Amino acid sequence: MSDDTETQVAQAQRAALDLANVDEATRNDALHAIADAIRARSDEILAANDEDVEAAEEMLAEGEYTQALVDRLKLDEAKLESIAEMVESVAGQDDPLGETLEARELDDDLELYKVAVPIGVVATVFESRPDALVQISALALKSGNAVLLKGGSEASESNRVLHDIIREATADVAVPDGWSQLIEAREDVDRVLEMDDAVDLVMPRGSSAFVSYVQDNTQIPVLGHTEGVCHVYVDEDADLDMAEDVAFDAKVQYPAVCNAVETLLVSEVVADDFLPGMVERYEDAGVELRGDDATRDIVDVDPATEEDWETEYGDLELSIKVVEDVYDAVDHVNAHGSKHTESIVTEDDDTAAVFMQGIDAASVFHNASTRFADGYRYGLGAEVGISTGKIHARGPVGLAGLTTYKYYLEGDGQLVATYSGEDAAPFSHEDFDAAWNPGRLSDE
Template identity: 75%
Template structure:
């Protein structure tokens, strides 16, 4: 591991970012394939390190210091590593986001303006429990030409160290220092104070953890504080389909931010729908909490006001009966976290109304909230899910890790020509064209 100070690591990452931005896509992609191959070759070493983290995590679970959800997120397996390497190769095969001409505008004859995609620069990520997050973020950073500063939680320290070393050794032909691992808790505060050197922070973890990051840095933060997701079973839902989707949204993997936390059911179908889905949930070990109207139909524990805004991250679910689509939308917009919401209905107009009125980064029709994922969206992977509305929203893939520059190609043009008593008018014509260094589109 590096014996450099955090300041030295950040400075090295800054330098590497400038070089990495100009490494050709074929070389960045080849390095990603090398990472995938190296992870496969180091499977035994990675799993042995992870077993130490899991063993320590289970001891803390028994002591009441960790939740089951945290320990579940901590675990790696041969199949999980296979998924990780598949993700890395998928990122490698994505189109290069750098150098893409986003807009082209002719200001005048021989004076052309191009808006071109470029990396953000130095990206810091602070994450808890999930060692696969280290690989996801490193892979997306490399593909998008960004240097990455990686800070994982102490609960995954053995896993993170091995994975980092595997990545570093597999990419020794990339600019030195493009990926940095920091470990000490006090280093996080140092990092958060370096707003002149770090361009973006992406936290992944509990809502309290993300809120701490947001409250303690001037660096732009891309992330979400909670994943309070809903499924609404409409009066016009196919109830068999609705049961399958609602079950998948909670049970398939309850420890993640896109799992459903509250199930809303229209009053017209509550008596027909709730008994069956409650039985399925109970068989899966889901603890259920319902409002008074839900408990008139099924025998579940009472829900409190706090339950409606709770991200359980576990096999716990709240149930609420609503009188209308309006009530469902109002509940979601009041208690939701703007992450992912789903409506189950066979009426397209009602689906459209729900999707347009709900304020969330992702809104689904007749599909599980668990689809809110960068890999499933075809982004290769994600560095996280953003519930904000600036720069990037929803699963953040390569596009969310780029910004843009304006390039202006001219031929001795002077602003004085477009000012004064008889100014020359601008053309301001949009045109299809790709920026080529030193050339005008008309000359290409």
């Protein structure tokens, strides 16, 4: 790691201790300042983004980048406005810090409180979407965490300008300097992964192979955002018009993102009625289709391979498989899915329950597009990513996923010796409803 990056990590570590004690109003003021600055400096942002997009399109022409990557990279005025609104939405969320999660009386005047606090220093590595830098920064600030940001080289100009704007916008607010750090050298990532004494959490956003690499090369806890191999299952009791709309939205509305559907599963009972119209609608939208043998007996599409069932296309591509029933659908999803987001379309609530309870995924929907799997749409303000693991956060990771807790014990001179031995006093261990307030006992 370079001396500069070593300094950045040290600055973030110091800033995290101070930021944990910055009041909510100040953190919200800083977020509103960021939103205002993004709007005021939109021309500067878009000019930098144009440089990134132009370079990415050259790489696309050479076959080095995909169209999906280029699409995720692009910004425009409407996108910048949505980014600014997202920052304001984060400011409008309830304060995740200082909440008393549990309160328990151990004995008279001996009270234990479990209170939400920031994680500390969070490192993130993410690819082409410049809005990810703003989302992650906004959530880190609101939750009182310092953040180390490493974006992809394809978005380097956009990320640099956005980070400068964030840093300058918060400089005039009482937020500790150094809370947000941009790491640009790719070789420094490995050194950051060694710094388990300074970095409290790593959040990689990328392929399963990349997340596995991070997990294998660090002792820092890892909250991984991996591929989205998502499915829509059209059940025999589905409203087929609804199913067609849901399956279309899940693929076509924005195919470049991780919550877009990649495999459509169709009950054999309705396949003959459903697939011809669905395929025609997909093809009219430019979707490249592949299917298993049963699908190809009904519609004219290319053959699907075993690899297709586990591929995140991130583009206008889709695989189709005809299944026997909901149990067959569940087996396929659990065997080939990425534990991201799955959806069933059916009018039978019992069948929906079988699917939703049987699937091992962070989000499972009934009669809704997989595209709803999103921190903003969930009411979280934004997200730092979608965790397909189970510890310590799962699904869209918002403010709560960036907090941990500590225990505060309020006493009045009690000694452990009092509660030991044959004549030990008993603990009461009674839960009660109260928020921790420093010095509350001495004020009574």
